[in-house]
Amino acid sequence: MSEFTCNQEIVTVARRSLTQDVWDYLTGGAEAEMTMRRNRHSIDSYAFIPRVLRDMSSIDPSGxxxxxxxxxxxxxxxxxxxxxxxxxGGASSAKAASRFGTMPIxxxxxxxxxEDIAGAAEGxxxxxxxxxxDRDWIKAILGRAKSAGYTSLALTVDSAYYGIRERQLMNRWLPPSVQAQTGRHLQSAITWELMDYIRDLWQGSFMLKGVGSVADALMAVERGVDxxxxxxxxxxxxxxxLGALDTLAEIAPVVKGRAELIVDGGxxxxxxxxxxxxxxxSSVAIGRLQGWALAAGGEDGLVRCLELIEREIINALGLLGVNNFSQLTPDYIRKTEVVGPTHELSTFYHLKERLT
Ligand SMILES: Cc1cc2nc3c(=O)[nH]c(=O)nc-3n(C[C@H](O)[C@H](O)[C@H](O)COP(=O)(O)O)c2cc1C
Structure with a gap:
């Protein structure tokens, strides 16, 4: 798989490898897919302000x-x-993350x-x-996760209901986890109190996944979510x-370093x-791209995908005049207009013509 030249190519191969049902499950979003498109739009709508005449002979892309x-x-x-x-499945993501040197969620x-996923890879x-x-169920699963060696817990809180994903509906196809699920109504009833209970039970590194507003970010920080x-x-x-990057731009100046921020979406x-x-x-996370890379080339494909992003980071930091991530500030970017159409894959401009 090391011959993949760029992630655009990986997505092209994934498109050919997956059935329409699975492609739509992985690639699609809810309803009009406006949030999904805004994720890309928010990223595309920032331009770089590069600096020159600095020694860029050494770049450190680590975080x-x-x-x-x-x-x-x-x-x-x-x-x-x-x-x-x-x-x-998840074991392949864990193995690829371990081989490359990053963290899987x-x-x-x-x-x-x-347990099998935890045992599949170091790190x-x-x-x-x-x-x-119920609370007994939560206690049991957190106990299992602790014993298996997970170092952090992410509690997802943006899923009181399952999104209306029209691609899946029209395909009459549901992922195995949704077909098999029981107890989903308990997800609809999570409150800040239950979040506190879960965090206290876990007693370790904890993150709240699915924060989408300044108000909730502040509530979480006040409750000590790190x-x-x-x-x-x-x-x-x-x-x-809003696109996720625009949400980050609203939250970061208000949180002012009182919590670590991770973002995903596009x-x-x-x-x-x-x-x-x-x-x-402090970092981003990749969802769909991870799935496409696995579909295109398994664990090797995912490692290659991460290597390609690393190469892009080194190249762009070098051209931006920044030796490492700790030197970056908002001064290096500015909001501007987006050129061209925005859809979920618009950054992979070759994809459409390669597939037709
Ligand atoms: C096929 C698929 C399944 C997902 N399953 C979960 C899940 O089980 N738990 C969760 O918290 N988020 C889940 N997500 C959301 C991702 O963790 C992540 O927030 C999202 O994919 C980021 O956007 P991106 O795909 O544009 O990178 C899923 C996303 C996809 C694409």
Whole structure:
């Protein structure tokens, strides 16, 4: 798989490898897919302000996330039913993350079991929780995640209801995790009190996934949450939200460093990662791109995808006049107009013609 030349090529191969049903599950969003398109739009609508005549002979693309050094500040976002996209499921993401040198966030609704995924690869891993039971159920699953060695917990809170994903509806196709699920109504009833309960039970590194407003970011910080994972679930839940990068731009100046910020939604390139970091995120996470890379080339494909993003980061930092992420500030970017059409894959401008 090392012959993939750019991530655009990886997505082209993924499109050919996946059935229409699975492609739509992975690639689609909710309703009019406006949130999903705004994710890309918000990223595309920032321009760089480069600096010159600085010594750029050495560039360090590494980052620090949740106190851990990562080779690049790009985590693997949790993906449910990953086994439908690639047979190895969450274990393949964990192995690829470990080989490359970043952290995977493992969905509580993917296969194989959380223990098998934890055992598949070395290195720090985050366990993502969907609440699917009562307090005893929560206690049991967190106990299992702790014993299996997960280093952090991500509680997803943007999913009181399952988004209305019209591609899936029209295909009459549901992912295995949704077909099998019980206890979903308990997810609809999560409150700040239950969040406190879960965090106290876990007693370790904890993040709230699905923060989408300044008001909730402030409430979380006041309750002592140390990591906010800003996300609209890749536009798969509530439609007509802001693009995730615009949400980060609103939240970061208000949080003022009182919590670590992670963001996802539409991140596909090294330049995208740099924009999020300039706005105050410690890292981004990749959802769909992770799935496409696994579909195109399995674990090797995902490692290659991360290598390509690393190459793009080094190139763009060097051209921007920045040796490492700690030097980045909002002065290096500015909001501007977007050139050309924006859809979820508009950054991969070759894709359409290669597929037709
Ligand atoms: C196929 C698929 C399944 C997902 N499953 C989960 C999940 O189980 N738990 C979760 O918190 N988020 C889930 N998400 C949301 C991702 O973690 C992430 O927020 C989103 O994909 C980021 O946007 P991007 O795909 O544009 O990178 C899923 C996303 C996709 C594409």
């Amino acid at each position: 620090t996330v949740l106190g851990q050094k990562v080779r690049i500040p790009v985590l693997l976002a949790p993906i449910g039913s990953l086994q439908a996209i690639y047979a190895g 493992i969905s509580s609704i993917t296969e194989p079991s959380l 720090p891993k985050v366990f993502q929780l969907y609440v699917r039971g 990591t906010l994972y800003i996300s609209n679930h890749g536009g798969r839940q509530l439609d007509h939200c 991140f596909l390139r090294g330049t995208d990662v740099i924009k999020a970091t300039a706005l105050g995120a």
